[in-house]
Amino acid sequence: MIEIDSITKRYGETAVVDSVSMTIAPHTITVIVGTSGSGKTTLMRMINRLVEPTSGTILIDGADNRSIPGYELRRRIGYAIQGHGLFPHRTVAENIATVPTLLGWEKSRIAAKVKELLSLFQLDPAAFGPRYPHELSGGQQQRVGVARALAAEPNILLMDEPFGALDPVIRAKAQDDLLAIQKHFGTTIVLVTHDMEEAFHLADRIAVMDKGRIVQYAAPEEMLVNPATDFVETLIGAGERPFRLLSIGAVADAAEAGEAEGEPIAAASSQRDALSALLWSGREALPVVGADGARLGRVTLAGLARRAARPQ
Amino acid sequence: MTFRIDKLGVVIAALLAYGAFLAPFANFRANRIVPGEARGILEALPAGLGAALLGFAVIAIVVVVLKTPTVFRLLLGLAALLALAILVGLSAGHLTPPENTYARVSPASGFWLLSFAFALLTADALARLRLSPLARVALLAAVAAAAAGLLVSGAWDGLSILKEYGSRADSFWLEAGRHVVLALGSLVAATLVGLPLGILCHRVEALRAGVLNVLNIIQTIPSIALFGLLIAPLGWIAVHVPGAAALGIRGIGAAPAFIALFLYSLLPVVANTVVGLAGVPRDANDAARGIGMTDGQRLFRVELPLAFPVILTGIRIVLVQNIGLATIAALIGGGGFGVFVFQGIGQTAMDLVLLGAVPTVALAFAAAIVLDAATELSNRKPGRAA
Numbered sequence: 010m011i012e013i014d015s016i017t018k019r020y021g022e023t024a025v026v027d028s029v030s031m032t033i034a035p036h037t038i039t040v041i042v043g044t045s046g047s048g049k050t051t052l053m054r055m056i057n058r059l060v061e062p063t064s065g066t067i068l069i070d071g072a073d074n075r076s077i078p079g080y081e082l083r084r085r086i087g088y089a090i091q092g093h094g095l096f097p098h099r100t101v102a103e104n105i106a107t108v109p110t111l112l113g114w115e116k117s118r119i120a121a122k123v124k125e126l127l128s129l130f131q132l133d134p135a136a137f138g139p140r141y142p143h144e145l146s147g148g149q150q151q152r153v154g155v156a157r158a159l160a161a162e163p164n165i166l167l168m169d170e171p172f173g174a175l176d177p178v179i180r181a182k183a184q185d186d187l188l189a190i191q192k193h194f195g196t197t198i199v200l201v202t203h204d205m206e207e208a209f210h211l212a213d214r215i216a217v218m219d220k221g222r223i224v225q226y227a228a229p230e231e232m233l234v235n236p237a238t239d240f241v242e243t244l245i246g247a248g249e250r251p252f253r254l255l256s257i258g259a260v261a262d263a264a265e266a267g268e269a270e271g272e273p274i275a276a277a278s279s280q281r282d283a284l285s286a287l288l289w290s291g292r293e294a295l296p297v298v299g300a301d302g303a304r305l306g307r308v309t310l311a312g313l314a315r316r317a318a319r320p321q
Numbered sequence: 322m323t324f325r326i327d328k329l330g331v332v333i334a335a336l337l338a339y340g341a342f343l344a345p346f347a348n349f350r351a352n353r354i355v356p357g358e359a360r361g362i363l364e365a366l367p368a369g370l371g372a373a374l375l376g377f378a379v380i381a382i383v384v385v386v387l388k389t390p391t392v393f394r395l396l397l398g399l400a401a402l403l404a405l406a407i408l409v410g411l412s413a414g415h416l417t418p419p420e421n422t423y424a425r426v427s428p429a430s431g432f433w434l435l436s437f438a439f440a441l442l443t444a445d446a447l448a449r450l451r452l453s454p455l456a457r458v459a460l461l462a463a464v465a466a467a468a469a470g471l472l473v474s475g476a477w478d479g480l481s482i483l484k485e486y487g488s489r490a491d492s493f494w495l496e497a498g499r500h501v502v503l504a505l506g507s508l509v510a511a512t513l514v515g516l517p518l519g520i521l522c523h524r525v526e527a528l529r530a531g532v533l534n535v536l537n538i539i540q541t542i543p544s545i546a547l548f549g550l551l552i553a554p555l556g557w558i559a560v561h562v563p564g565a566a567a568l569g570i571r572g573i574g575a576a577p578a579f580i581a582l583f584l585y586s587l588l589p590v591v592a593n594t595v596v597g598l599a600g601v602p603r604d605a606n607d608a609a610r611g612i613g614m615t616d617g618q619r620l621f622r623v624e625l626p627l628a629f630p631v632i633l634t635g636i637r638i639v640l641v642q643n644i645g646l647a648t649i650a651a652l653i654g655g656g657g658f659g660v661f662v663f664q665g666i667g668q669t670a671m672d673l674v675l676l677g678a679v680p681t682v683a684l685a686f687a688a689a690i691v692l693d694a695a696t697e698l699s700n701r702k703p704g705r706a707a
Contacts (some may be wrong), residue, residue: 108613
């Protein structure tokens with residue numbers, strides 16, 4: 010649990026972050042979105058004190074984050090940034106081992122952790138451990154960056170546009186990996202981005218920032234249905250709303266009883282994917298199957314249309 | 322079959338042609354001070370050898386002008402340099418009348434041009450071969466060993482420069498020691514002071530411009546002027562600070578030379594440290610802070626290892642520069658190879674000048690090769706060398 014209480018950061022006369030208060034529930038993904046210069050990165054960097062606030066407090070699990078030295082605090086909080094920030098003179102294994110080494114873990118424990126994380130990120134430990142970062146592709150570097158952030162098993166992971174430098178295909182994969190990792194470790198993730206698509210895909214709660222203030226802090230559905238201001242509405246993109254609404258719901262929730270012809274669609278996919286499949290195949294309905302292959306019913310064009318409409 | 326022309330080869334061939342057929346190979350003088358008489362290759366060498374060398378030069382000209390395999394060119398260059406080194410020693414025995422200890426034989430412009438041309442050929446071939454750093458150092462060691470072998474074997478004993486050496490062998494090694502101590506000692510001192518100063522300049526932006534400007538100004542002071550500037554304050558310290566004189570601090574001598582070299586060395590060390598640290602990727606620095614490194618850990622584990630190749634380049638500049646500059650120290654009684662250079666100028670004895678100049682150049686050349694190799698190694702395995 011992260012409790013931010015009227016935190017303010019001023020540079021000279023300008024307040025980059027202006028009296029922001031918010032509570033971030035444990036084991037959730039919170040995405041902070043906003044335009045450049047909105048203060049979203051500064052807000053996140055005050056959580057691990059890379060930026061010291063001008064006023065206000067931040068409590069992490071009830072303890073003031075200024076009760077221990079900044080570097081000790083940061084060793085307990087994972088940190089991943091755009092362009093990965095790997096150390097070019099250290100191997101992948103040494104990069105991942107950085108924080109455990111700083112914490113003075115035993116060698117065998119560090120080696121086991123490095124191996125576990127590389128496997129978790131689908132990188133063969135024997136092949137990738139001894140390589141240098143420049144020998145990896147962009148997507149692999151990014152995965153190593155996140156693995157390094159998670160090496161000391163932090164409860165909290167801060168991510169600053171972690172997927173910004175990736176191409177769309179790899180980015181989508183990286184986002185799905187992150188969701189899986191979050192489920193696996195139950196980490197509380199705070200992620201900063203300007204990509205609304207990413208925000209709606211990942212977030213349990215979204216905080217929209219503008220000119221140093223939080224204009225809306227809500228669950229994605231709530232934000233779509235009731236945008237607090239015109240700015241939030243613009244940011245979401247008025248034309249995108251029905252599709253975003255579908256993209257945050259699973260096909261399983263839209264499944265109806267009945268039979269249908271054609272290529273079945275997985276219950277875990279998003280309703281947006283189902284709409285896309287329906288439109289592309291030119292059918293009114295498609296069968297829905299569960300992870301085990303069992304038929305769960307069907308999803309229909311009319312049903313999805315009702316779900317995409319503004320709730321009354 | 323078509324023949325293609327090598328551009329640099331044309332230049333080398335021109336040098337070879339002039340050096341072999343037009344310029345004198347050796348200089349003969351009745352004693353060490355009178356002007357010499359030039360001797361061409363055929364006069365300077367025993368009959369068969371002179372003709373053989375001319376024939377070899379003609380073949381070499383053809384080989385270098387055409388595009389020939391690089392390894393072949395390298396071997397030709399090395400073989401030619403070795404042959405020249407041996408032949409110039411033989412010419413001394415050939416030209417010196419028997420039982421005459423006053424006569425002097427020294428290499429003349431033809432010999433130097435031929436050597437330069439073949440050295441150029443060798444260097445060009447080496448550059449094209451892209452030898453690994455360790456192979457380059459090994460080659461340097463081999464060349465040094467060959468030169469040492471020729472010296473010890475007595476093949477060059479007839480040459481004027483070694484006759485000068487023969488009459489002052491003891492002082493040669495004493496001055497050599499002083500030269501190395503001056504050049505290396507001031508480098509070590511400059512590194513010990515310059516590295517922390519560079520780090521400080523990197524961290525404290527307000528300091529950077531000021532410090533670098535002051536060091537820049539020091540670099541522009543001519544060395545002799547700097548020696549002169551140091552005489553008064555060091556003389557005052559020697560008289561007024563107890564124990565200073567006992568440490569060897571005086572207005573003239575080794576102390577001002579050491580201090581001047583130290584001051585000249587600071588700029589490359591500090592500037593390269595600042596540039597190297599500034600070149601550390603922002604992301605890596607931000608990540609280092611973000612995952613909980615203290616400032617010290619960030620400096621020693623991330624910034625310095627990444628800046629190390631650039632810092633090493635600065636140290637290379639300083640070492641080569643210092644080996645050359647230390648020659649001037651002799652002017653104020655600081656010792657070093659400069660002693661022979663300035664004595665030789667005073668006596669109009671060019672051989673004595675060479676006795677000081679040749680080892681200085683050889684030393685600077687060797688230092689450059691070794692440190693270049695070290696820089697390349699540290700670049701290739703970033704961090705491992707630090």
